[in-house]
Amino acid sequence: MNAGVAIDEGSVPRFQPHMKLRFDKKRERWTILAPERLFLPDEIALEILRRCDGVATIGAIVDALAGKFDAPRDVIMDDVKKLVQDFAEKGVLYTKER
């Protein structure tokens, strides 16, 4: 629990068990429910977050997104690492080395 925030290609990001990514039907948007707050991920963040299933590595997530969006892998890698790092510092995700 409470792993540090060093992120590399082999890291496996997953949601902390008390962080819930749920679809808000009333407002028609995805929301991360957290204690006393909520996060509203934008479309790109959502593409990444929905792949943080505790199985996929950062590398695998980047590969999937590179296929889907036809963008350079190193650019996507930077975005994914930055986002995972950010959400780990906010206590939403944590990572585990494979």
Added chain:
Amino acid sequence: MNAAAPPLALLAELTHRCPLRCPYCSNPLELERASGELDTDAWVRVFGEAADMGVLQVHFSGGEPTVRKDLERLVAACGALGLYTNLITSGVLLDEGRIAALAGAGLEHVQLSFQDSEEAGGDRIGGYKGGHAKKVEVARLVRKAGLALTLNMVVHRQNLHNLPAMIELAVGLDAHRVEIAHVQYYGWGLKNRAALIPTRAQLDEATAVVEAARQRLKGVLVFDYVVPDYYARRPKSCMGGWGRNFLNVMPSGRVLPCHAAETIPGLRFDSVSDRPLQQIWETSDAFQRFRGTGWMPEPCRSCDRREIDWGGCRCQAFAITGDAARTDPACELSSDHQRIVELAQTESDRAPPAFVYRGLGAGAARTEPALSEDAVPGAGRS
């Protein structure tokens, strides 16, 4: 201007009963009795109405919510409705079996209060002998049950010297998050303000401690930090704006825009026993009175921050000026600002008076010697 978007969160004050007697309790001075509390079916119906309206999160609070034997059933009912469930507790009535039952019911997060980093201070401030040790045990049991944990630390002039130790306690107990909240001065906190309010220097030191720890503990512990706005330049966005995101249901079923709203005279509060929750949210006098920006006086009305801080806190405006519709005195643009600054400076420079502990009948509450060399923890006198 006054159209009501649906609320995001509901604070369920299940009861005002609590074994602790914290002198900054956010409950009203006039505590509600057990006999007037909503029953299980009524609460379940309220949660259903809330979910239909668009509420996403339910915070079970009190008083001490674990006093209610039906808490597990209420948690499970919320879970079935897709509501995020958060328990705000003192912990002193919990044991391993009850924690397992709550986890089994689907509880998603626990906020456990601490009154200090150590036993003598914690038991004295909470007015409950043995409370601190019990909380430490409960924190371990909560984590052992796999539940996520926030430690709630309410800080003030009589425990700020232990702030670094409080943060270490949170790390040591494997909490995910720590909420360090300076006392807000309403109700019991207002009554005990002189015993609680820190000096400007104490506040600045506390803020520096929190900022350093926040950097050092990135990825380990998430910090929430709430400052006492008597020392602020701009007011807090109280509740994210009156009647914008949040509603509070009292033990008896009255619905409030914030837990202190009943301190404002002349507001009419409706009950879930009489009207549907959505109707109360959209049309009740209490919610309409300060919703949006239409009620604002100058300088708020033309301020470019009017939809950032929503005019600050109505209860504070009333507490300081006697008029809930005035600009929050915490704002330095308020003509009352100097009063709040002088109150803070004068009271924090004097020796703290004895606490007036929370209890039934504010006048009859027991007091205790204030912090001093010879203060005896637990030695109450009336």
